[in-house]
Amino acid sequence: MSGLTRQGYAWVFGGGIDTDVLAPGVYMKGSIEEMAKHCLEAVDPTFAPNVAPGDVVVGGDAFGMGSSREQAVMVLNVLQVGAVIARSFARIFYRNAMNLALPALICPEADTIQAGDQLVVDPGAGTVTNTTQDRTLACDPIPPHLMAMIEDGGLLPHLKKRLHSEAA
Amino acid sequence: MAMTLAEKICAHAAGQAQVTSGEIVTARVDLAMIHDSGGPRRVKPMLEELGVGVWDPSKVVLISDHYVPAVDAESAAILDLTRKWAAANDIDNFHDMQGICHVVLPERGHLRPGMFVAGGDSHSTTGGAFGCFMIGIGATEMAGVLASGEIWARVPPTIRLEWNGMLGLGVVAKDMMLAMCGRLGMAMGNYKAIEFCGSTVDGLSMTERMVMSNMAAELGGKVGLIAPDQTTVDHITAAGGDAGEWQQWVSDPDAEVEAHHVFDADGLAPHVAAPHSPENSAPVTETERARIDQAYIGACTGAKLSDLHMAAEVLRGRKVAKGVRLLIAPASTRVTATAAADGTLAILGEAGGIVMPSGCGACAGYGAGVLAEGEVCISSTARNFKGRMGHAESQVYLASPYTVAAAAVTGEITDPREFLMEQAA
Numbered sequence: 001m002s003g004l005t006r007q008g009y010a011w012v013f014g015g016g017i018d019t020d021v022l023a024p025g026v027y028m029k030g031s032i033e034e035m036a037k038h039c040l041e042a043v044d045p046t047f048a049p050n051v052a053p054g055d056v057v058v059g060g061d062a063f064g065m066g067s068s069r070e071q072a073v074m075v076l077n078v079l080q081v082g083a084v085i086a087r088s089f090a091r092i093f094y095r096n097a098m099n100l101a102l103p104a105l106i107c108p109e110a111d112t113i114q115a116g117d118q119l120v121v122d123p124g125a126g127t128v129t130n131t132t133q134d135r136t137l138a139c140d141p142i143p144p145h146l147m148a149m150i151e152d153g154g155l156l157p158h159l160k161k162r163l164h165s166e167a168a
Numbered sequence: 169m170a171m172t173l174a175e176k177i178c179a180h181a182a183g184q185a186q187v188t189s190g191e192i193v194t195a196r197v198d199l200a201m202i203h204d205s206g207g208p209r210r211v212k213p214m215l216e217e218l219g220v221g222v223w224d225p226s227k228v229v230l231i232s233d234h235y236v237p238a239v240d241a242e243s244a245a246i247l248d249l250t251r252k253w254a255a256a257n258d259i260d261n262f263h264d265m266q267g268i269c270h271v272v273l274p275e276r277g278h279l280r281p282g283m284f285v286a287g288g289d290s291h292s293t294t295g296g297a298f299g300c301f302m303i304g305i306g307a308t309e310m311a312g313v314l315a316s317g318e319i320w321a322r323v324p325p326t327i328r329l330e331w332n333g334m335l336g337l338g339v340v341a342k343d344m345m346l347a348m349c350g351r352l353g354m355a356m357g358n359y360k361a362i363e364f365c366g367s368t369v370d371g372l373s374m375t376e377r378m379v380m381s382n383m384a385a386e387l388g389g390k391v392g393l394i395a396p397d398q399t400t401v402d403h404i405t406a407a408g409g410d411a412g413e414w415q416q417w418v419s420d421p422d423a424e425v426e427a428h429h430v431f432d433a434d435g436l437a438p439h440v441a442a443p444h445s446p447e448n449s450a451p452v453t454e455t456e457r458a459r460i461d462q463a464y465i466g467a468c469t470g471a472k473l474s475d476l477h478m479a480a481e482v483l484r485g486r487k488v489a490k491g492v493r494l495l496i497a498p499a500s501t502r503v504t505a506t507a508a509a510d511g512t513l514a515i516l517g518e519a520g521g522i523v524m525p526s527g528c529g530a531c532a533g534y535g536a537g538v539l540a541e542g543e544v545c546i547s548s549t550a551r552n553f554k555g556r557m558g559h560a561e562s563q564v565y566l567a568s569p570y571t572v573a574a575a576a577v578t579g580e581i582t583d584p585r586e587f588l589m590e591q592a593a
């Protein structure tokens with residue numbers, strides 16, 4: 001287990017999760033904390049009030065499709081979501097997640113996860129252990145240069161480290 | 169070795185003679201485009217945190233469009249911050265309240281075929297219509313680009329989408345795109361370069377090609393390329409830009425592509441995408457004649473001059489149905505000026521349409537014209553995700569400006585050819 005291992009309950013959303021339901025545009029001018037209260041409410045109003053730190057969001061194909069708005073990742077970080085697992089991610093969402101150090105794991109078997117299952121997610125190893133179902137799901141490994149960035153806490157801390165080491 | 173257009177631009181930006189798809193390269197960015205929503209208000213604190221300024225202010229274009237004009241204290245503060253940041257960072261290419269970024273960028277001659285462009289917006293694929301490898305990125309990533317002038321990218325494999333044949337009366341690029349969203353799905357192009365080609369695409373005007381590249385985002389594409397030709401060059405020259413050595417920016421005929429789909433424009437019907445996804449699309453002839461509350465001609469996708477002309481063709485001498493509101497937000501101030509001069513705005517106004525400021529407006533629920541609970545809208549924009557244009561329980565249908573205007577007249581979803589044929593007859 002690496003230091004980035006997360007543990008929590010699964011919130012299962014399936015396919016069709018776009019950035020407008022993650023981060024609704026009508027709340028875009030307000031604070032990120034306020035917007036987080038409305039995260040995913042168009043598909044499940046019980047999610048934002050009840051999600052616990054470390055819980056895992058599980059999606060289907062092209063999770064996070066749509067806008068480039070980074071708030072779609074930031075609200076999940078505000079809600080202290082431990083990781084997002086999906087069969088596939090929309091390109092910009094995936095990059096935004098890595099840049100903001102939210103582990104996003106591509107898991108071809110994501111559909112086997114049921115709502116409320118207890119999961120242990122190890123981004124470094126690329127595994128999701130479903131303790132409720134007693135099985136381990138393999139995920140695509142996160143490329144090493146992205147893993148290094150997540151370990152630094154995201155792109156900004158990573159760049160800062162680089163800029164400072166270049167200056168030194 | 170033969171390369172696709174996407175590979176050629178990536179190789180050039182990476183300073184390499186050759187790249188292959190799948191390879192991760194570090195690309196030098198020729199241009200960075202940011203707007204008021206994802207731009208200064210997000211990147212300013214990040215650049216301060218990094219302790220660096222903009223790598224090259226002459227290569228940054230800043231456009232205010234999402235919150236214009238300010239409607240409350242919050243949007244006014246965002247715009248104020250945007251203006252102050254532009255001044256403090258010597259951003260000469262700051263187009264303040266001149267229209268929507270994807271339309272203003274080429275309108276002011278900023279795009280040249282072969283450029284590698286980072287755009288702080290998902291519809292940055294629009295730049296592909298000018299032969300630019302223009303990708304959408306998030307704000308943190310943009311802070312990295314502004315600090316360094318570089319970005320890492322995985323060279324994408326290409327999916328070629330070829331259209332041949334003649335589009336019929338009242339059928340336009342928007343219908344081609346909605347038809348493809350329905351047939352191929354929104355995840356089809358994820359992590360791929362989409363390249364549009366074929367005789368139908370060759371015959372499209374630049375503004376219509378921009379619809380194709382714009383909605384490459386709805387096919388999931390990283391970029392939505394169209395190889396430059398004389399149409400491209402003429403458009404760029406007229407905008408005061410420089411097309412450069414444009415002939416080189418084409419895919420080699422024997423370059424390897426991941427997939428190649430061929431479509432027939434002959435017989436294509438106007439298409440409508442039902443709530444809540446562009447891929448829920450079907451010919452208008454097979455779509456339920458749902459009642460509408462609002463018709464919206466707006467956005468980078470559907471409010472350029474050609475789009476306003478389409479709406480006017482249907483609305484000339486007709487009236488918007490009772491109980492329906494027609495909102496028109498021209499994509500730029502230049503579009504508004506031209507449409508005023510050529511009489512288009514008068515036609516739209518006489519029909520009962522309301523002309524609004526140039527900006528993103530209701531498209532993403534940021535500005536004026538949003539929907540109440542239970543309301544139904546037909547829109548010339550690109551996305552109809554749940555809650556995007558206002559209340560989470562509102563409904564949005566997507567269609568071409570022709571079809572939107574036809575629905576405004578009847579108050580329900582209508583085949584625009586019913587009106588256009590009357591005129592032709």
Ligand code: SF4
Pocket residue numbers: 234268269270289291466467468469527528531532549550
């Ligand atoms: S008009 Fe709509 S799609 Fe275009 S940039 Fe603005 S919000 Fe995005």
